[in-house]
Amino acid sequence: MTRSSELFDRAKRVLPGGVNSPVRAFRAVGGTPFFVAHGHGSSLADVDGREYLDYVCSWGALILGHAHPAVLDAVQQAAARGWTYGTPCEAEVELAEEVRRRMPSLEMMRFVNSGTEATMAAVRLARAVTGGCYHGHADGFLVKAGSGVATFGLPDSPGVPAALAELTLTSPFNDARAVADLFRAHDGRIAAIIVEPYVGNAGFISPDSDFHPALRDVCDQYGALLIFDEVMTGFRVARGGAQERLGVQPDLTTLGKVVGGGFPVGAYGGRADLMKQIAPEGPVYQAGTLSGNPVAMAAGLATLRETGRAGFYEDLEQKTARLVAGLRTLAERHGVSVSLGHAGSMWGVYFTPPPGPVRNYADAKKADTALFARWHTAALARGVFLAPSAFEAGFVSAAHSEADIDFTIEQLDAALGEARAR
Numbered sequence: 001m002t003r004s005s006e007l008f009d010r011a012k013r014v015l016p017g018g019v020n021s022p023v024r025a026f027r028a029v030g031g032t033p034f035f036v037a038h039g040h041g042s043s044l045a046d047v048d049g050r051e052y053l054d055y056v057c058s059w060g061a062l063i064l065g066h067a068h069p070a071v072l073d074a075v076q077q078a079a080a081r082g083w084t085y086g087t088p089c090e091a092e093v094e095l096a097e098e099v100r101r102r103m104p105s106l107e108m109m110r111f112v113n114s115g116t117e118a119t120m121a122a123v124r125l126a127r128a129v130t131g132g133c134y135h136g137h138a139d140g141f142l143v144k145a146g147s148g149v150a151t152f153g154l155p156d157s158p159g160v161p162a163a164l165a166e167l168t169l170t171s172p173f174n175d176a177r178a179v180a181d182l183f184r185a186h187d188g189r190i191a192a193i194i195v196e197p198y199v200g201n202a203g204f205i206s207p208d209s210d211f212h213p214a215l216r217d218v219c220d221q222y223g224a225l226l227i228f229d230e231v232m233t234g235f236r237v238a239r240g241g242a243q244e245r246l247g248v249q250p251d252l253t254t255l256g257k258v259v260g261g262g263f264p265v266g267a268y269g270g271r272a273d274l275m276k277q278i279a280p281e282g283p284v285y286q287a288g289t290l291s292g293n294p295v296a297m298a299a300g301l302a303t304l305r306e307t308g309r310a311g312f313y314e315d316l317e318q319k320t321a322r323l324v325a326g327l328r329t330l331a332e333r334h335g336v337s338v339s340l341g342h343a344g345s346m347w348g349v350y351f352t353p354p355p356g357p358v359r360n361y362a363d364a365k366k367a368d369t370a371l372f373a374r375w376h377t378a379a380l381a382r383g384v385f386l387a388p389s390a391f392e393a394g395f396v397s398a399a400h401s402e403a404d405i406d407f408t409i410e411q412l413d414a415a416l417g418e419a420r421a422r
Helices: 003-014 069-080 090-102 115-130 147-151 176-185 211-222 241-246 294-307 312-333 369-381 402-421
Strands: 036-040 043-046 051-054 108-112 192-195 225-230 252-255 266-270 338-343 346-351
Touching: 051 402, 069 294, 090 108, 090 266, 090 294, 108 115, 115 192, 115 225, 115 252, 115 266, 176 211, 192 211, 211 225, 225 241, 294 312, 312 338, 312 346, 312 402, 346 369, 369 402
Parallel strands: 192 225, 225 252
Antiparallel strands: 036 043, 043 051, 108 266, 252 266, 338 346
């Protein structure tokens, strides 16, 4: 009996499934989740003294790695001045200005406490001003969902009212024609398209080069808004997020993860004329007691300043590309068909039958999740922590060294050999 298993037994008596977010329960990969004692740099240490190279990075939030000194110092200084005010503070203005410098499409924004909250508010705003994939757990987004819901084999979630479900239309990623067909069939009734520019909540999926320009065009044609869900990609795949990398400007953007530097921060923003519809300037109500929290704002600001260093994103992308290339080589060595990809420091792998890469969730569902589960278990035993689901993206942080990448490729190679032998 390990300390982690003891804690998990206790947790299951007071937390549903023993966790506060479903995929953490390891049900898709088997075994008992490890409980973390502390994180440092590119690694996590569990309560039993084991160390793991971390490619989850708090699900993408920790682009600098764990306990980065600049963020830690900013948080300690902010906390010493008080950790919540319920009134405006200077840090929220500074963080908003930094976000706008890097994402000019966010002329105005509102900080909230999670990516889910940001997408809820952005869609409410879009419906107000204009009359698929997982974008959080708001009812309207659980009609069809990815990651956690996909992991547990649920097509949607009980408790979503049918009347609300009927207000959400879904279309396959990378299928611009299907999107156009929906607009024609529902002419004048669609308020917005919300899309992850690079899918991360069904595993990592890259867009076709013409997909997002087509979404921009159809929104302009029918008077709908284009919303980029950059909760995962924002400040992760490029300095200015996916919209900079793709060269497509959305009307509204939702942010999370990196923008809070590992603290509970989300944001939504876009064109000033749209954002001025938010209370108190406009009639669309949205509020939050802890929104703009001074400690969280300090963490986000310190993180963005660190990532603004010259060459930061180029270095991260080079390390991620080397990791992905190593995975491709080891898969070939073991005779395993894979679909691999990355953007910036966000990456993913599917064990898939040929032919061709994974382009949407339907393709992703063909992946060999049993092989992934065995690989995950073998990798963890060798000190490499991958996301405990075949339907999640992976992440490289600035704290990962070239030696870490070498070690990871070596251990994942051995782990795949073991997984195939079982």
